[in-house]
Amino acid sequence: xxxxxxxxxxxxxxxxxxSKQSTKARQLxxxxxxxxxxxxxxxxxxxxxxxxxxxxxxxxxxxxxxFRPEPLDLEPFLLARRVLGEVVPDIKVIQDAELEREGxxxxxxxxxxxxxxxxxxxxxxxxxRVTTVRSLGRILSKGYVDDSSGSVIDHKVRPHLELLLAxxxxxxRQFHLVARDLLGKLDQxxxxxxxxxxxxxxxxxIMVDDNCEVSGIVDWELSTPLPFxxxxxxxxxxxxxxxxxxxxxxxxFDDAExxxxxxxxxxxxxxVRSHAKPEAVQIAVTLGTLLDTFQLDEGKVGPYSSVAVNAxxxxxxYRIPLIRGPDSPPYSE
Numbered sequence: 540x541x542x543x544x545x546x547x548x549x550x551x552x553x554x555x556x557x558s559k560q561s562t563k564a565r566q567l568x569x570x571x572x573x574x575x576x577x578x579x580x581x582x583x584x585x586x587x588x589x590x591x592x593x594x595x596x597x598x599x600x601x602x603x604x605x606f607r608p609e610p611l612d613l614e615p616f617l618l619a620r621r622v623l624g625e626v627v628p629d630i631k632v633i634q635d636a637e638l639e640r641e642g643x644x645x646x647x648x649x650x651x652x653x654x655x656x657x658x659x660x661x662x663x664x665x666x667x668r669v670t671t672v673r674s675l676g677r678i679l680s681k682g683y684v685d686d687s688s689g690s691v692i693d694h695k696v697r698p699h700l701e702l703l704l705a706x707x708x709x710x711x712r713q714f715h716l717v718a719r720d721l722l723g724k725l726d727q728x729x730x731x732x733x734x735x736x737x738x739x740x741x742x743x744x745i746m747v748d749d750n751c752e753v754s755g756i757v758d759w760e761l762s763t764p765l766p767f768x769x770x771x772x773x774x775x776x777x778x779x780x781x782x783x784x785x786x787x788x789x790x791x792f793d794d795a796e797x798x799x800x801x802x803x804x805x806x807x808x809x810x811v812r813s814h815a816k817p818e819a820v821q822i823a824v825t826l827g828t829l830l831d832t833f834q835l836d837e838g839k840v841g842p843y844s845s846v847a848v849n850a851x852x853x854x855x856x857y858r859i860p861l862i863r864g865p866d867s868p869p870y871s872e
Contacts, residue, residue: 736770
């Protein structure tokens with residue numbers, strides 16, 4: 540069970556206010572850096588699973604100190620950093636025996652420049668969505684990990700689908716037919732290249748610069764290597780959005796969605812493109828969309844949100860541009 544932080548009161552006494560978190564973060568930076576700290580601040584929005592402090596050093600550089608109520612598996616972060624480079628924060632553990640006795644683990648990360656997409660796009664023209672989504676596709680096109688996905692299909696994807704099919708949850712049962720069809724197509728995905736997949740791409744985890752180009756992506760703890768295409772299932776809510784609990788396609792949706800895929804295809808190496816057959820990629824995108832909606836947590840499958848479940852029938856009709864052609868809409872009615 541993932542431990543959520545609903546308020547600062549969920550933290551031990553030594554960290555249960557923003558000022559205490561800032562003070563402790565500066566102490567840790569002063570202990571573990573050659574450059575003393577100058578000041579500290581919290582981000583505009585805190586996550587549900589950590590408390591973050593941005594510490595400015597005397598030389599003007601910012602670093603991130605994160606307090607978490609459970610230890611992180613650093614391998615997803617390190618793999619993403621190795622593949623995608625500096626758009627992924629570097630991360631290391633900071634040992635603090637006192638905090639660990641209180642059930643808190645500390646991590647030091649490089650600070651990604653810019654603002655969250657949520658803040659960076661506020662009050663700006665809708666066309667910035669096209670800029671952001673296209674540049675995100677350009678970054679994700681560099682996510683190559685391996686030539687084939689066979690092991691991941693057998694040991695991660697198939698068990699996830701089988702658990703979904705075994706579920707009696709009414710929200711899940713309505714998609715059993717789709718899941719069973721995808722289960723029968725899994726072998727077609729084994730020849731797809733393996734790519735890093737974030738699996739929680741949203742307007743808070745995507746950072747942008749002043750021009751709304753993506754400057755980095757944070758919060759990689761849910762990421763895992765998956766067949767090319769599976770990690771792009773969030774294209775729906777990157778090019779579109781939820782409004783009043785329903786999925787909404789803004790006027791710039793088509794430009795953003797097609798631009799995303801154009802950057803993906805233009806950016807992948809030729810040897811990867813030759814193995815990424817559009818029909819298999821389409822299956823992977825559909826599969827990624829389904830499994831993103833019903834995520835796996837400690838051996839159990841459950842809905843990501845009721846809003847996502849309600850939008851899923853429409854999302855499952857989605858066809859990527861290389862399949863639907865230049866004139867057809869992305870979704871079937």
